Amino acid sequence: MKKLVIVLLAIVAIAASPVKQGFEVGDTAIDFKLKNVDGKTVSLADFKDAKGYIVIFDCNTCPYSKAYNQRIIDLNTKYAAKGIPVVTINANDPAASSGDSFEEMVRIAKQKNYKFPYLVDETQAVAKAYGATNTPHVFVLSKDLKVTYIGAIDDNSRKADAVTKRYVEDAADALLQGKPAPTSKTKAIGCGIKWKSA
Amino acid sequence: MKKLVWLILFALVLSSAAMAQNISQIKLKDLQRVLTTKTDRIQVINFWATWCAPCVKEIPLFEKLRTDNTTIDITLVSMDFDLDPDPAKVERFVTRKNLQNKVVILAETDPNAWIDKIDKSWSGALPATLIINTQTGKRKLVQKELHEGDLEKLISEVSN
DSSP states (O other): OHHHHHHHHHHHHHHHHHOOOOOOOOBBBBOOOOOEEOOEEEOOGGGOOOOOEEEEOOOOOOOOHHHHHHHHHHHHHHHHHHTTTEEEEEEEOTTOOGGGGHHHHHHHHHHTSSSSSSOOOOOHHHHHTTOEEEEEEEEETTTTBBBBEEEEEEESOOOOOOOOOHHHHHHHHHHHHHHOOOOOOOOOEEEOOOOOOO | HHHHHHHHHHHHHHHHHHHHHOEEEEOOOHHHHHHOOSSSSSSEEEOOTOOHOOOHHHHHHHHHHHHOOEEEEEEEEEGGTTTTTOOOHHHHHHHTTOOSSEEEOOOOOOGTHHHHOTTOOOOSSSSSSEETTTTTTOOEESSSSOTHHHHHHHHHHHHO
């Protein structure tokens, strides 16, 4: 009887808790199928030998995305070779932010010579599933899609050379060593993702 | 003649700058004081930046609210400092838009150290608006662009 009460209480507690939006550190994230700037569809599962992933919700227009553009390119250069590729996703609604159109994504990826996918999340379903809110917003995942880090790239948006804490690099290094990220969650000021109006 | 035109233009620029409100740079503890000091006036705090298009779009709602409701305090907190510590851009914006609301610049770096101290549920994304009844502790945080009527509704929700 006591057991039943506890089970019932647990069910009530679960039902009463607000619907959880997005992943937390320790959750298992989902894979996705999204269109890349080259027109081909990309999934995380396409990276057969990956030891993990650096998934970054990014965009064309946000000044923070611009400030971090070179740092994102550098992250991929450093970690793709070690088995942790960068995968960037733009979820901004082009109706709300015209500079975030697919054509502009193609142009920027070409101009900056992206060696990593820059995917369009047209329905915004992936950004919502992940719980992405800002750009750039990083999710470091293990090989089996366990979330090991959520947040900012580092602690100084304005000046790359004044950074003292490299959150994403530390999380990626830890992943390679089979250790948990030293800092697993951070927040940063940033541009809100431009959601489609309901 | 051309010189004279330039002189006049220069004088105009100077005089418009002189009319602009004095924008103070505040620290986190100054902002926390606004969030917690008990007063009968509802505190409406908008976090914005000159580079943030949806923020710029919703600012007229706060300007209108200022004339519609004189029983509240509105503070527009510029978050430009993180990317650009020079206040000139914010000052030019405030002058150009002729903003009447109180505008301050939050002059802090390393946002991860203080975003939670403003509101634990805030992701740090802009725009964000915080509405606080300091007497009851009731607060509402909106992390998206506001539309006509939203502010009035939020204020009445924390008022009772």
